[in-house]
Amino acid sequence: MFDVSVITANASLLWQGLLVTLLYTVTTIGTGLVIGFAVGLVQLSRLRALRLCGRVYVEFFRNIPLLVILLWSYYAMPIFLHVNITKTAAGYLSLSCYIGAFYAEILRAGVEGVDRGQVDAATALGMSPSQRMRLVILPQAIRRMLPPLVGQSIIQMKNTTLLSAITVPDLLYQGSYISSFTYKPMEVYTAVAAIFLIILVPLTSLARRMEGFDARAH
Amino acid sequence: MRAPTESAKIVTIEKLSLRYGSRQVLRGIDLHVGAGEVVVLLGASGSGKTSLLRCINLLSMPQSGRICIGGEPIFDTSPEGHDRLALTQAQIGRIRARTGMVFQQFNLFPHMSVLRNVMEAPMIVGGLSRERAEAEARALLAQLGLEAHADKRPAQLSGGQQQRVGIARALAMKPAVMLFDEPTSALDPELVGEVLRAMVALARSGMTMVIVTHELGLAFEIADRVVFLDGGDIIASGPPADVLLAPEHPRVAGFVARFHESIDMLKPFLETV
Numbered sequence: 068m069f070d071v072s073v074i075t076a077n078a079s080l081l082w083q084g085l086l087v088t089l090l091y092t093v094t095t096i097g098t099g100l101v102i103g104f105a106v107g108l109v110q111l112s113r114l115r116a117l118r119l120c121g122r123v124y125v126e127f128f129r130n131i132p133l134l135v136i137l138l139w140s141y142y143a144m145p146i147f148l149h150v151n152i153t154k155t156a157a158g159y160l161s162l163s164c165y166i167g168a169f170y171a172e173i174l175r176a177g178v179e180g181v182d183r184g185q186v187d188a189a190t191a192l193g194m195s196p197s198q199r200m201r202l203v204i205l206p207q208a209i210r211r212m213l214p215p216l217v218g219q220s221i222i223q224m225k226n227t228t229l230l231s232a233i234t235v236p237d238l239l240y241q242g243s244y245i246s247s248f249t250y251k252p253m254e255v256y257t258a259v260a261a262i263f264l265i266i267l268v269p270l271t272s273l274a275r276r277m278e279g280f281d282a283r284a285h
Numbered sequence: 286m287r288a289p290t291e292s293a294k295i296v297t298i299e300k301l302s303l304r305y306g307s308r309q310v311l312r313g314i315d316l317h318v319g320a321g322e323v324v325v326l327l328g329a330s331g332s333g334k335t336s337l338l339r340c341i342n343l344l345s346m347p348q349s350g351r352i353c354i355g356g357e358p359i360f361d362t363s364p365e366g367h368d369r370l371a372l373t374q375a376q377i378g379r380i381r382a383r384t385g386m387v388f389q390q391f392n393l394f395p396h397m398s399v400l401r402n403v404m405e406a407p408m409i410v411g412g413l414s415r416e417r418a419e420a421e422a423r424a425l426l427a428q429l430g431l432e433a434h435a436d437k438r439p440a441q442l443s444g445g446q447q448q449r450v451g452i453a454r455a456l457a458m459k460p461a462v463m464l465f466d467e468p469t470s471a472l473d474p475e476l477v478g479e480v481l482r483a484m485v486a487l488a489r490s491g492m493t494m495v496i497v498t499h500e501l502g503l504a505f506e507i508a509d510r511v512v513f514l515d516g517g518d519i520i521a522s523g524p525p526a527d528v529l530l531a532p533e534h535p536r537v538a539g540f541v542a543r544f545h546e547s548i549d550m551l552k553p554f555l556e557t558v
Contacts, residue, residue: 193382
C-alpha cells in the first residue's frame with residue numbers, strides 16, 4: 068500500500084530539501100558559467116601554454132567522478148592543505164568547478180563549430196581577433212551552444228543529489244532521513260523522484276524545442 | 286594593357302613561398318598589380334591560385350617573400366635592408382582593410398541583416414559614425430541593385446544576391462584592391478550572370494582587381510592580364526588573347542582545350558534550338 072500520509076506529514080522537510088537542491092543548482096550553474104566562459108576562452112587562446120592550462124583543467128574535472136571530487140574536497144583536501152572547509156563550501160566549489168569544465172567544452176565546441184569562412188570574412192575586413200570573437204563568432208556560437216548548455220544544466224540539478232554523500236541536507240538527503248525514521252522508503256523515494264520529474268521534464272522539452280529553433284534559425 | 290608604373294603599384298608580391306606541412310604550394314611567386322589593373326588568376330585546382338590570393342591579405346601566412354599593399358609592406362622576409370618584418374595585429378588589420386575580399390561561399394554574417402553586414406566593418410574598423418556608415422551602405426546596396434533587401438537576413442536571399450551583398454560589404458571599406466576567390470563557383474548557373482555583370486561594372490569603374498575564376502569569358506571581358514599557375518609556379522602571364530588563344534605552355538593549352546571541348550559538346554544541342 069502506498070501511504071501518502073508519510074509524504075504529507077513530512078512535507079516541510081522535503082520542501083527544505085528541495086530549496087537546498089534548487090539553491091545549489093542555481094548558484095553552481097551561475098558560478099560554473101563564469102568559470103566555463105573563462106576556461107573556454109583560455110582553451111581558444113592563440114597561446115599554446117594557455118590552451119594547455121585550459122585543457123588540463125577540463126580533463127581534470129571531466130575525468131574524476133563527481134562523487135570522488137565531493138568526498139575528496141570535503142574529507143581529503145582539508146588534511147592536505149591544513150584548512151577547514153565547510154560542507155557548504157566544499158559542495159558549492161566542487162559542483163561549480165565540475166560543471167565549469169563541461170561548460171568550457173561546450174563553449175569551445177560552439178566556437179570551433181562556427182564556419183571557418185566567417186573568421187576569414189571578418190579577418191579580411193580588418194577586424195581584430197577580439198572584434199571577430201565578439202561580433203561574429205560568439206553570436207553565432209551561442210545560438211548553437213544553448214541546447215547543450217540547457218542539457219548540461221539539467222544534469223547539474225540531478226548531480227546535486229550527490230551532495231547528500233557529504234551530508235548537505237538536499238532533497239535526497241532529507242528523503243533518506245525521512246525514510247530512516249518512518250521505514251517507508253517506497254513512498255519517500257518515489258516522492259523524491261516525482262519532484263525531480265516535475266521540475267525537469269518541462270526544462271528538457273524546452274531544450275528540445277530550442278534544438279528545433281536552432282535548425283530553423285539559419 | 287596598362288603597364289603599371291612603380292608609383293602606381295597597388296599589389297607587389299616578390300619571391301613569395303607558401304608551404305602547408307611538406308607540400309610546397311607557392312614557389313617564389315612574383316606578381317605586380319598596377320592601379321586600375323584587372324588580373325585574372327587561372328589554373329587547375331591545387332595549382333596555388335587561391336592560396337596566392339589569400340596571401341595578399343595574409344589570410345594564409347606565407348613562409349617567405351615580400352608583399353606590399355599600396356606601397357606599404359604587410360609581409361617581408363627579404364634579407365636586403367630589412368629584418369623580418371614584425372607588424373602588430375592592429376597594423377596588419379589596418380593594411381588588410383585596404384583589400385576587399387569576396388569569397389566562393391559568400392561568408393556573409395548570417396546573424397546580421399544585409400545592411401548590417403555592409404556597415405559593420407566601416408563602423409568598428411573604419412571608425413565611421415553609424416549614420417554615415419548606414420548612408421554609405423545603403424548607397425552601395427542601391428548601386429548593386431539590392432536596396433530592397435537591406436533589412437533581410439542573408440539566408441532569405443538567392444545565391445546571386447548574397448554574392449552581390451558580399452561585393453558591397455567588401456567595397457564598403459573603400460579598398461585599394463578587390464580580391465575575388467571563385468566568386469561564381471558556388472552559384473546555380475542561372476545566377477552567375479548577375480554577379481559577373483556586377484564585376485564587369487566594377488572593373489569598368491577603374492577598380493583594381495585580382496580574380497580567381499574558372500569563367501574564361503570573364504577573363505576575356507575584363508582582364509588586362511591573365512596569370513596562369515601550375516604547381517605553385519606562374520607558367521604564363523599576359524593579355525588574355527595572347528595567353529589563352531595562342532597558348533605556348535602545354536598545361537595552358539590543355540586547360541583551354543578542355544574549355545573548347547565543353548563548348549563543342551554543347552554545339553549539337555545549341556543547333557537544334
